[in-house]
Amino acid sequence: MQIRWHEGLPQRMLHNWTQLYQRQLTEGQEYYEHVPAISVWILDTTLFHDNRWLHVFRCRDVDSGLVLHDDQCIITIELPTWQTWFKAGKESILELFNCWLYFLTHAKGADQEMLLSQLDDPVFKEAVAVIEGYTKDQKQRHAYDMRQNYKRLVNSYIYTGYKQGKDEGLETGVELGKHQEKLELARKLKDKGMSDEEIMEVTGLTPEEMAGL
Numbered sequence: 001m002q003i004r005w006h007e008g009l010p011q012r013m014l015h016n017w018t019q020l021y022q023r024q025l026t027e028g029q030e031y032y033e034h035v036p037a038i039s040v041w042i043l044d045t046t047l048f049h050d051n052r053w054l055h056v057f058r059c060r061d062v063d064s065g066l067v068l069h070d071d072q073c074i075i076t077i078e079l080p081t082w083q084t085w086f087k088a089g090k091e092s093i094l095e096l097f098n099c100w101l102y103f104l105t106h107a108k109g110a111d112q113e114m115l116l117s118q119l120d121d122p123v124f125k126e127a128v129a130v131i132e133g134y135t136k137d138q139k140q141r142h143a144y145d146m147r148q149n150y151k152r153l154v155n156s157y158i159y160t161g162y163k164q165g166k167d168e169g170l171e172t173g174v175e176l177g178k179h180q181e182k183l184e185l186a187r188k189l190k191d192k193g194m195s196d197e198e199i200m201e202v203t204g205l206t207p208e209e210m211a212g213l
Contacts (some may be wrong), residue, residue, distance in 0.1 A: 053082035
């Protein structure tokens with residue numbers, strides 16, 4: 001889930017998808033052993049401004065529309081646009097979609113039995129099993145990938161604050177925006193289990209600033 005927009009977000013979507021896809025193969029495996037990688041981004045912001053809350057992106061030929069391969073798929077769900085559709089009575093989504101939104105927003109840290117009691121469908125039991133079935137190596141690999149992205153993400157947020165501040169002529173606001181973005185990112189990294197030393201290395205925060213989080 002991506003809560004805030006930042007400069008380079010579409011490129012980040014492509015970058016993260018390529019990581020998901022290329023990381024599938026281990027030594028000795030061949031290209032044909034790839035399986036589809038579907039990257040789903042739930043956005044609490046409007047990205048495309050075309051009054052559509054759901055977008056499905058694939059690699060297509062610009063003239064014929066021919067899909068290069070079904071393995072590539074990036075899906076974006078823009079919650080503000082969906083809420084507008086929902087309030088206007090234009091939604092055409094099955095009840096299952098709302099259940100998935102509930103699952104995505106409540107799965108982390110929730111009591112699994114209580115969660116499944118709210119979602120009376122076998123598919124969610126399977127989804128819980130998938131979450132609990134991550135191996136230690138998979139978690140470590142994911143953590144490594146995320147650490148590689150953190151510095152780029154910090155720079156994207158900083159650049160976004162700088163660009164907005166420059167456009168508005170608010171130099172002081174830019175500096176405050178940079179610092180606030182660092183603090184916000186530090187809180188997220190801390191929630192993900194990163195040590196204070198790693199967070200300070202990525203964000204540039206001081207021990208005193210970390211102690212205030």
